[in-house]
Amino acid sequence: MASNPAQRTTRAAVAATAVALFVGTQPLAAADPVPPNASDALKRYNELSTQAETLNEEHLRAQEELANAQGALDQANRDIAGAQQAQEALRGQVDLLTEASFQGARFSQLSALLVSDSQQDFLNRMSALGVLAYDNAESLRGLEEAVVKAEDAARRATEATDSANRAIGEIDQRKAALNQQIDEARDAYRSLSPADRRALNDAGDMGPIPVPAGKAGEALAFALSQRGKDYVYGSNGPDTWDCSSLMQAAYRSAGIAIPRTTYGQAKIGRSVTRNEVKAGDLVIYYSGQTHVAMAIDGLRAVHASTEGVPVKVQDIESIGPISVIRRVVG
Structure with missing residues (x-):
């Protein structure tokens, strides 16, 4: 040609x-x-x-x-x-x-x-x-x-x-x-x-958090180990992350490949209800499915929020309106 x-x-x-x-x-x-x-x-x-x-x-x-x-x-x-x-x-x-x-x-x-x-x-x-x-x-x-x-x-x-x-x-x-x-x-x-910057820069709970055995637990352990690192738009780590790259790297550390974007991550594995959430599940937020966090348990999740805010643990419901929850393994 x-x-x-x-x-x-x-x-x-x-x-x-x-x-x-x-x-x-x-x-x-x-x-x-x-x-x-x-x-x-x-x-x-x-x-x-x-x-x-x-x-x-x-x-x-x-x-x-x-x-x-x-x-x-x-x-x-x-x-x-x-x-x-x-x-x-x-x-x-x-x-x-x-x-x-x-x-x-x-x-x-x-x-x-x-x-x-x-x-x-x-x-x-x-x-x-x-x-x-x-x-x-x-x-x-x-x-x-x-x-x-x-x-x-x-x-x-x-x-x-x-x-x-x-x-x-x-x-x-x-x-x-x-x-x-x-x-x-x-x-x-x-x-x-x-004062506003201090509010944004608060890394929240940095203490030890137990994780379950298995691949989901390995992925969660990786995500938790990144607490305190900065968010940068489009970043793929290892020193800075955006929300979906952190999830991808976490599961990659457990030997599981998942898509790079929140849209792709919203389709993998199987869907679970809010009441079924457990460690390692991907929680996708907003109607446009534009943010993702990883569940720690039924109440908390770890995620890379936005620039100016470090990777941190938050209440699952406080992060935003949930669109879908996906279980990658199990």
Whole structure:
């Protein structure tokens, strides 16, 4: 292809998604770290920071879907290469059979009878005639199938490339919106009073918390070990986190791979009710499913809240309205 479809498609499948996500931003994303009697400035900071986390998770989702689009394009290109190789091999086989038929292998039942020296020779010639006809028919069928596969793969690659081109501008827009929102939130943080900053920076319970045996307990132990570390939008650790990267790293430490975004994490494992919550469950918050915490027990959860707030333990209900609870193992 004239241009590199792999690079162009990366932005591909995300195109339609990017538009929808960018337009449909949810107003709340992060957990609410602000007490009811907070100052107006602190409330404003929380509003801006939660909006920034929503954009952050949506941008991460776009990148994730972009990677999926890249995978689809790569597969289409592999299919094209395989089909083209098959075509070349089968064309060669058909050409050989055709050439053989014109150079002596071409004979009818009558000619086979006329040139045969014996009955056995005739049977041998008839058998060769049947094999040649069968091989030629099979090669032609294979060649037709290879051509169809190549055409289908080329169509898929073209669609993926077109989609990628449409997505480029949308992803750039999403990133620009995220950066602007983060800047506003950080400006608001810098304007807070020392008392407001102390309220945000409170790491809460830093004491030992027992965890159950098993993979969920291992993941929880990791998440708890990160208490006190800072939140940074889009961070993947190990010194700073956002809400979904902390959950992903926690389960990775237990040998379990989970998606990077809150949206992906809201679909893994199995759903459990609020009354069934136990250690290691992922609690997804807000109607837009834009924040996630890990349950410690039926009352508490550990999470990375938002910038200016360290990873900490909070009451499950105080973090925000629960959308869904997912059990990753068990």
